[in-house]
Each structure stands twice: as C-alpha cells, then as structure tokens.
Amino acid sequence: MIPPETDATADHQRASDMSTAEGSPAEPAQEAPNLKEMGVREGAGHGVHVKGLRAFYGDNEAVKGIDIEFPANQVTAIIGPSGCGKSTMVRCINRMHEEIPGARAAGSVTIDDLDVYGPGVDVTSVRRMVGMVFQKPNPFPTMSIFDNVAAGLKLTGTRADNLREHVHRSLRAVGLWGEVKNRLNSPGHGLSGGQQQRLCIARTVAVEPEVILMDEPCSALDPIATLRVEELIDELKARYTIVIVTHNMQQAARVADSTVFMLDGEVVEHAPTDSVFTNPRDERTERYVTGKFG
Numbered sequence: 001m002i003p004p005e006t007d008a009t010a011d012h013q014r015a016s017d018m019s020t021a022e023g024s025p026a027e028p029a030q031e032a033p034n035l036k037e038m039g040v041r042e043g044a045g046h047g048v049h050v051k052g053l054r055a056f057y058g059d060n061e062a063v064k065g066i067d068i069e070f071p072a073n074q075v076t077a078i079i080g081p082s083g084c085g086k087s088t089m090v091r092c093i094n095r096m097h098e099e100i101p102g103a104r105a106a107g108s109v110t111i112d113d114l115d116v117y118g119p120g121v122d123v124t125s126v127r128r129m130v131g132m133v134f135q136k137p138n139p140f141p142t143m144s145i146f147d148n149v150a151a152g153l154k155l156t157g158t159r160a161d162n163l164r165e166h167v168h169r170s171l172r173a174v175g176l177w178g179e180v181k182n183r184l185n186s187p188g189h190g191l192s193g194g195q196q197q198r199l200c201i202a203r204t205v206a207v208e209p210e211v212i213l214m215d216e217p218c219s220a221l222d223p224i225a226t227l228r229v230e231e232l233i234d235e236l237k238a239r240y241t242i243v244i245v246t247h248n249m250q251q252a253a254r255v256a257d258s259t260v261f262m263l264d265g266e267v268v269e270h271a272p273t274d275s276v277f278t279n280p281r282d283e284r285t286e287r288y289v290t291g292k293f294g
C-alpha cells in the first residue's frame with residue numbers, strides 16, 4: 001500500500017534529474033535492478049495493476065479510488081476530458097506524482113508482485129522499470145544525439161564498450177538510425193519535432209524498461225510524424241507494456257488494444273478499444289466518444 005504521505009527524498013530527486021537535467025549526469029553508476037529479487041518475473045512483459053488509487057494535490061482529490069489492469073504486452077489508451085486526472089494517474093505508476101510539492105497518493109500499484117510503493121522499494125529502480133515519454137519532446141538540450149540516448153545508460157553503469165552498441169540498437173528500435181547515423185555528435189535539439197520525440201523514446205527504451213508510459217506523445221507532432229510514432233508503439237508492444245494518454249480518438253482506435261475512459265477522477269469504462277468506440281456500455285462514454293462533451 002502507498003503510505004498516506006510521501007516526501008521527496010534524495011532518491012526521488014536523482015531519478016527525476018534523469019529525465020529533466022541538462023548536461024552529463026554526474027551521479028555514480030548503479031547496478032541494474034534485480035527484477036526477480038524485486039518480485040518482477042523475468043521473461044515476457046509485465047502487467048501493471050492499479051487498485052484503489054487516489055491522488056491528491058493538497059486537499060484536491062484528482063484521482064478518486066480507481067482500479068485498472070494494464071495487461072502485459074498490450075497498449076492501453078487513457079481518454080477523457082481535460083482535467084479528469086489522466087496525467088495524474090499515469091504519474092502515480094512511476095512515482096512521479098509525489099515529486100510535486102503537496103501531492104500524495106494512496107492505494108496500490110503493483111507490477112507483477114512488486115509493490116511500487118512498498119517499504120524499501122528503490123524509487124530509481126521503479127523509474128528505470130517504468131519509462132515515461134512526455135507531450136513535448138524533451139531531449140537534453142546541451143547533449144548530442146548519441147549522448148541523449150546514452151544518458152540513462154550511463155546512470156545505470158553500462159560499460160563504455162557496450163554503450164555504443166546499446167545506443168545504436170535503441171536508435172534502430174525507434175527507426176531513427178538511418179536518419180541520424182551520420183550525425184550522432186550533432187545536438188539532439190537540431191532534429192525535427194518528430195525525430196526528437198523518437199529520440200526521447202530511444203532514450204527511454206535504452207535502459208530496457210518493462211513499462212512505457214506516454215502522456216500525449218504525439219500532440220506536438222504533425223500527422224506524418226504521428227503515424228511514425230504510432231507504428232513504433234505497435235512494434236514496441238511485443239516487448240513492453242504501454243500506457244498512452246491521448247486526446248485523439250482516432251489515435252486510441254489505431255494503437256490501443258483496450259481503452260479506459262476517465263471522467264472527474266474516476267474510471268467510467270475500460271473495455272476493448274472497438275467496444276469503447278462502437279458499443280460503449282456507459283452513456284457518458286458514448287457522449288464523449290461521439291464528441292457531445294469534453
């Protein structure tokens with residue numbers, strides 16, 4: 001269970017630095033987490049189980065006791081009107097919510113048998129296991145394309161001779177290799193928006209997470225770049241469990257195996273994507289997906 005109050009610790013800070021800091025990471029290298037010891041099965045993908053999750057900003061309850069199962073190796077889309085708690089819910093999965101001053105969570109999030117909020121659980125390991133891709137591509141501005149992908153790997157202690165191989169493999173995995181192989185030392189911010197977003201996804205997959213959270217990953221991209229990222233999501237699900245927040249119904253219909261409709265901090269409906277869009281059980285879902293509100 002999640003403790004009623006969670007304070008930011010040095011560990012939290014270190015992990016958040018990983019996704020926001022500029023320049024070379026200065027932290028000492030860490031061993032990769034031993035997933036088995038942490039309660040996460042080796043091998044195939046790992047499901048995420050959210051139970052009774054509540055999330056607060058001060059006295060404001062933004063997520064009001066929700067249960068969601070995110071099956072392994074599937075893409076689950078989260079849809080719902082602005083302010084309904086999608087980003088807040090997703091940020092609770094990798095413990096980023098607690099970074100916000102005054103924010104706290106209650107309930108439970110587990111990945112296989114690992115209680116993400118369990119006592120003694122290392123937050124850095126959780127965030128390595130649960131990668132996050134944001135709305136706006138956020139490559140580290142002072143770093144080259146190569147170093148952007150290498151940044152997380154250096155934190156996890158990947159040796160220099162393996163580093164190149166890992167970086168190249170990650171760039172291939174996101175379909176960026178052909179476009180950047182001759183300019184690996186150029187700044188990451190010199191890429192197009194769509195390329196930058198794929199670079200950020202490469203940075204995320206480089207550390208071999210188990211789960212990838214994407215919060216409106218295509219909202220700053222044009223339709224072609226969006227399609228490229230959607231194709232990539234489809235390829236990545238063979239290896240990862242993917243949660244994608246989107247305002248784009250067509251996108252949810254294209255990429256997601258199942259779709260969750262949230263409203264006012266609650267889950268209204270979670271069903272196979274086809275059924276959410278063509279045969280919703282709840283009248284509120286129907287009104288939302290047909291554009292009658294939200």
Ligand SMILES: Nc1ncnc2c1ncn2[C@@H]1O[C@H](COP(=O)(O)OP(=O)(O)OP(=O)(O)O)[C@@H](O)[C@H]1O
Pocket residue numbers: 057060062080081082083084085086087088089100
């Ligand atoms: N940092 C914050 N401090 C205080 N309240 C917040 C903060 N972030 C979000 N909230 C509040 O929590 C509620 C849920 O916000 P959240 O960002 O999770 O919604 P969302 O569904 O992701 O919306 P959008 O589709 O606009 O991104 C809203 O009422 C919002 O105002």
Ligand SMILES: [Mg+2]
Pocket residue numbers: 086087088215
């Ligand atoms: Mg949001």
